[in-house]
Amino acid sequence: MKGDHKIWDVAVIGGGPSGMMAAGRAAELGARVILIEKNETLGKKLLLTGGGRCNLTNAEPSTRAFLSKLKENEKFLFSTFSQMNIEDTISFFNKHGLDTKMEAGGRVFPISDKAKSVLDALIKYINKGDVTIKTKKIVSNITINKDNTFSIQTKEDEIIKAKKIIIATGGTSRPETGSTGDGFKWLASLGHTIEESDASLVPIAISDEWVKTLQGVTLSNIKINVFQNNKKQFSKKGNVLFTHFGISGPTIINMSKDVRDLLHYGPVVIKLDILPHLGDGETNKMLQALFIKEQNKKFKNIVNTIAPVSTFQKIIMDFSNIEPETFCHSITREKRLFLAKILKGIPMNVEGILGKEKAIVTSGGVPLTEVDTKTMESKLCKKLFLTGDILDIDRPSGGYSLQICWTTGYVAGTAAAK
Ligand SMILES: Cc1cc2nc3c(=O)[nH]c(=O)nc-3n(C[C@H](O)[C@H](O)[C@H](O)COP(=O)(O)OP(=O)(O)OC[C@H]3O[C@@H](n4cnc5c(N)ncnc54)[C@H](O)[C@@H]3O)c2cc1C
Structure with a gap:
């Protein structure tokens, strides 16, 4: 088994929207970051969003109005959204060269009408921070070492070591994009509850x-x-x-x-x-x-x-x-x-x-009661952070899912870099 002798400050598993945001943010704050993705390219599902146009957020008039759409999860996410809200998201993308426009129902899209522009902005962000990107690496297991670091094992027989890890492997909707629920298995073995995943927006x-x-x-x-x-x-x-x-x-x-x-x-x-x-x-x-x-x-x-x-x-x-x-x-x-x-x-x-093959998101995943939502750190496993669709947050369609990805990714990246 090939071991990478380097111990990374932060390893992010999953190169979807929340993983890319988390990796870019941790690197921006000076951490040495590795991003591990099983597909050949990053953001495969992101390219499908909004019918290929990517409805990247919903311009609700306030954070309170946004969170009220998340049913019982509303109360957990005020401190998370105080660190990155909808306005911050739009400014983030504008700052990274993506102009946006608003359509009916507050749905925000890139002016180019192309999800690829959103992906390009994120890739620019992670490259700016010198994130090491490893694609075509399927993580098969995670273990905690005696020195409190993590060993990430890949199917390609590699071990990647990191002081902190961010799990951003997504849910189980549209499995052909890479979201096959792998993260749920590791989190269950660490003692996390995994609420049953079920097609939610279909x-x-x-x-x-x-x-x-x-x-x-x-x-x-x-x-x-x-x-x-x-x-x-x-x-x-x-x-x-x-x-x-x-x-x-x-x-x-x-x-x-x-x-x-x-x-x-x-x-x-x-x-x-x-x-x-x-x-x-x-x-x-x-x-x-x-x-x-x-x-x-x-x-x-x-x-x-x-x-x-x-x-x-x-x-x-x-x-x-x-x-x-x-x-x-x-x-x-x-x-x-x-x-x-x-x-x-x-x-x-x-x-x-x-079924799931047609779902926009799946409900199910790790309940927010098991996560410190000020940092997105697991309450059961220190130095392990969770972002995006892996969390059990019921939300409507219309840009809410991706906003949750940006916010949880940003917050996890910030906390993991500390
Ligand atoms: C058709 C469709 C349209 C959508 N449209 C919108 C929209 O317009 N607006 C909106 O807000 N939301 C939309 N969504 C939902 C949105 O795409 C998701 O909420 C979002 O992609 C979740 O991001 P994520 O980073 O949590 O996970 P994902 O995007 O699922 O990314 C997870 C990544 O982890 C990788 N991975 C998984 N397991 C492993 C492993 N073992 N090793 C290495 N890598 C691994 C996967 O390959 C994948 O790239 C849409 C979803 C679908 C399916």
Whole structure:
């Protein structure tokens, strides 16, 4: 076995966003840093983010507003974010040559619309600090030596020694990018709890065939009502993107975890309310007025006033049971009431939520109760720090995940360099 005689101040395992930030920061403060990555290149998953555009943070108006989206983890992260908040992140990237822009929902992207620009800025940062980068090295084990240093063993039969280590190996979503949950095994052997990893932000599969015929269609500003046992469980307003397997888009993936939880108790039906600005009675009145105004027109020729997307008009006609050739004056009250009901709740049967291979992040990982969040040091193993997706932090999509990576990476890098 080849031993590197050098003892590094800091070894970072995992060259994703949080590992690169941690390595760059520790080096900036003067530590001798080695960054170990199993892939040939750094940041493979980062390049996939935001559809290749990288939604690098969310410009929430305050840290409090940002953290409130992280559910029960909010309370642990105030001191972490006091060291690097959203504004600091944007200034960091601007300082390292990356101009940013803000889009709907506070989502921040590079002006270039390329995730590669974000990766380039990070690589520039770590190179500036003279970080030694070792790619194509798969860490297989970590041991603590008698002199309180760490030995990092690689599958390539190498031992790398370091005084402090930062584990940034990510979660288990999109394993083809290198995130295969290796860090969880080592941390479990050191006594850490690993909350079960489960797909958290994923699209939803629908069993109804008609949904698949709408592939590529987006319905905007509608209300999505989720039912179980005929009882409404929760609702969200937003957009729905139809795909070949079901439905997707930010609103859908943000509700996927709650849908998954409901599926443990039985079948789930999602109903789309395409007229959320009208109540049930108002919808009926609107149709009544429309059918009087257009009484001499056929149903098929006025359905576009109800459903703007043409492929969706066919679905409305199929569901309503009104013959397309029927003149509006001949549509019965019963049929009109049924149409109103459909417009307020087109039902779709949930088949399941997609698995880890389609997940944006996975929930699960090391609970923050086992980490000193002022430094990101493990409470169970001194001089070992944890960053990014390896931590069990529930978060919505929209730049929150990467912001957590930047902040935890920066804080761990700062503390490890001391
Ligand atoms: C398709 C997709 C789109 C996304 N879009 C966004 C977005 O727009 N905005 C956002 O905020 N978040 C987004 N995310 C989430 C975001 O990508 C993650 O939160 C982030 O990449 C986590 O960073 P990380 O550094 O913790 O881990 P990772 O990015 O998972 O990196 C971990 C690294 O560790 C390496 N590694 C693992 N095991 C070993 C080992 N044994 N030895 C050596 N190296 C190892 C891996 O190869 C990998 O490079 C997206 C995720 C996906 C999958």
